[in-house]
Amino acid sequence: MIKNGLPFITDQAEWSVLFIGIAEVLFGFIWLFYQNKRQLFGLQIIIFPLLTFGAILAEPDYLIHPFNPLTFNLSLFTLSIIGFLLSKDIPTTTSCKRQRVRN
Numbered sequence: 001m002i003k004n005g006l007p008f009i010t011d012q013a014e015w016s017v018l019f020i021g022i023a024e025v026l027f028g029f030i031w032l033f034y035q036n037k038r039q040l041f042g043l044q045i046i047i048f049p050l051l052t053f054g055a056i057l058a059e060p061d062y063l064i065h066p067f068n069p070l071t072f073n074l075s076l077f078t079l080s081i082i083g084f085l086l087s088k089d090i091p092t093t094t095s096c097k098r099q100r101v102r103n
Helices: 010-033 037-058 060-064 069-087
Strands: none
Touching: 010 037, 037 060, 037 069, 060 069
């Protein structure tokens, strides 16, 4: 798909797929340790439509497959919006109003 969408030769396409895979794993680790999840949801809201558009431009024939980029990224986009809207109401330890009782 990368060779169809971008003017890469085979070696460049393989390296770009490897780089993108490593970037996805690093983004997963960022999700584990980053405190402000709302910013990550906002980033995903921007990125998913761009990825969908790029995948459709690179290979429009993939749209007829059962798990195509359009339906998959649309569901992830929807979940990101839901997460973004719900993430502002999640309590943190800094917003806790309970006081510790000393004996």
